[in-house]
Amino acid sequence: KAGVTQTPRYLIKTRGQQVTLSCSPISGHRSVSWYQQTPGQGLQFLFEYFSETQRNKGNFPGRFSGRQFSNSRSEMNVSTLELGDSALYLCASSLETSGLEQFFGPGTRLTVL
């Protein structure tokens, strides 16, 4: 069974631009969660989607948004990029809810210049 895939793996953007990251969960998994990892703040929860609906949201500004499609694939979008948005963005999928075991993708390394 294929694991969680994330594209692109690396991304370089400049301040003010916007970016879209993609995540394909493990087949059959309907819950997708997104996390941001930085050296200073560690891992922080962004949001969780289940059946195309956002169920949980972390404490991030509205510039961070996401969506989930009918095939459970998910995208997250960051608008008006800031230098502090440079991070590793990780996507995780789980079978029912994110309370069950979560499986992570390799992440997208975003650098904002």
Add this chain to the structure above:
Amino acid sequence: KQEVTQIPAALSVPEGENLVLNCSFTDSAIYNLQWFRQDPGKGLTSLLLIQSSQREQTSGRLNASLDKSSGRSTLYIAASQPGDSATYLCAVTRGSNYQLIWGAGTKLIIKP
């Protein structure tokens, strides 16, 4: 507010030793606790998941225990190998909200 702490932040031991990594959490109302490893620049690999009703889980040389009443979990690694070198993170899910709350991790170095 749930807070997760991992001590020590870094640990270096010779190959072959048994070792214990610690994770503590402030709110015992957790749904489950999960241990992960992260290799430099990589994503997270799930190691063990302990449901709130369980006391421990084992996988190969790894054993994780959970004591909800004291707000503690330990990850025991037997007969450590250089390939075990990585950052180990623990995370809990809250009772009313399934998002993962993370510790800062323990960076483990196994010296050959």
